[in-house]
Amino acid sequence: MAKLFVCSGSQSEINGAPGKIKILPIGHVKSQKGDFNVDEESFRLMKQTFQERGIDIVIDYEHQTLEDVQAPAGGWIKDLSLEDGAIVAKVEWTPKGKQYLENKEYRYLSPVVLVRKKDSKAIVLHSVALTNTPAIDGMFPIINSIEIEDYEGGNSMNILKQLAALLGLGEDATEEQVIEALKALVEDAKKLKEKAVNTEAEGKVVANKVICEMLGLKAGAKTEDVAAAIIALKNTNTSNTIETEFKALKERLAQRDADDAVLMALKAGKLTPAQKDWATEYALKDPEGFKSFVEKAPQGVPMGELEIETKANKEDSFDEATLRICKQLGVGEEDLKKYGKDVR
Known part of the structure; x- marks a missing residue:
């Protein structure tokens, strides 16, 4: 299952307010929450998620985006690239963020990444923080604002719990139990649909072949077609009778x-x-x-x-x-x- 880490071993010192900044080095990165790896696949997956979401990645102050507080942006990441052995971000600074940097009130960047469990590889860049204390003790937030897939093939734990709740299962339901419940639900829906179609067909088909042929209809004609033919015939006969008697x-x-x-x-x-x-x-x-x-x-x-x-x-x-x-x-x-x- 993917996990969220605040990096402590990959700080970038910033001089001024550059348009491009190095976010993560390619290689093995150390973090207080566990080491992880960054390679070309990491860059590709980060770029893919960034493009699919279609929104800029925030650069905040002191990781405030991870907390339930007001979190103004100091800048916005507009694009990602792979340069000089590092993942590089193209940045558009806010006036206040630019001022902080030019005044050297903030000097370091601390990225927040999602790490894949099976190979400890960083796969999603969540946000980046301007900070002067990049090593943040005890930081292990749960992000609900974005939907992130586990690249091992399943869904995130949050989605699994939501599905379990919708299916009437407990929060501790396993992925296999959720899948079996979904299969049963789909099968029940299929049976109900077939039953509805059969019931509708039974109500509309006329079994008497002789009546259909007498009315000039094909065998198995629908009830409404037979009724229309009978009414038309009745109206025609009544009209002809009245006309004949009036003429006489x-x-x-x-x-x-x-x-x-x-x-x-x-x-x-x-x-x-x-x-x-x-x-x-x-x-x-x-x-x-x-x-x-x-x-x-x-x-x-x-x-x-x-x-x-x-x-x-x-x-x-x-x-x-x-x-x-x-x-x-x-x-x-x-x-x-x-x-x-x-x-x-």
Whole structure:
């Protein structure tokens, strides 16, 4: 597991406020918290972490960044390079930090690095401090502000504890226990998803192949598709039935009007009984034309009682189909009896 060290054997004496400063020498470095090594891999990993985070590394005063106190910056590390057997930082000083250095109020740098356990190699540069007492006794802070991976392959202890807590495990749970709990959680989620998909499918598929084929649908069609087809069919049949019955009613009413008009013409002596069929056809085809013909035609037959009546004149009631169509048109039975002869 990676650990954080405050270096005590790698101080850099500073003269003035240089733009570049040596942070760590390449080789074996001694520290009060244990010795560690710095090599080209150390530089590469430090530079990689620096670039991935995308923020400047702070140069503070007396390692205040490691404590829960106000920690103003004395400068900012803008880049890292490998020069003259050391890891070198390009620095932008704050006015106050520059003044401290020029006045020689601070003379040394003390870097804070993360060390890999398996080979005691420095891999991350956390911060650098301006200090006059670089050997800081008892300093072993825990850094929560950055996420640092253990390059041995696992996660940091903080992340492991957080995962254990989320999974309902104790703080002393091992990495293997956390992994097993995660696998079980993923498996449960997978089963729930499959169950939800199957339930949804069962609710939407219609098993009756015959019904689907009768409606013009493929076997196994969804419920909503079958319902839509049935509603459309129902609406179509209802509409066709109403239209057919209305047409039949209209034809019956037209026939009755034509019969009445011909009967009146016969009674008025404007037609002979032999002309009845011709006159009825004329009245059906062109009611207004027939009316005009009758008005202008001379009386050619003596007036008298004609024994010609139509079924319409004797009807006191109407058939069920007629009443249903009239009801849909907003016409009541009483109105039909009263005004039925005039309905087109």
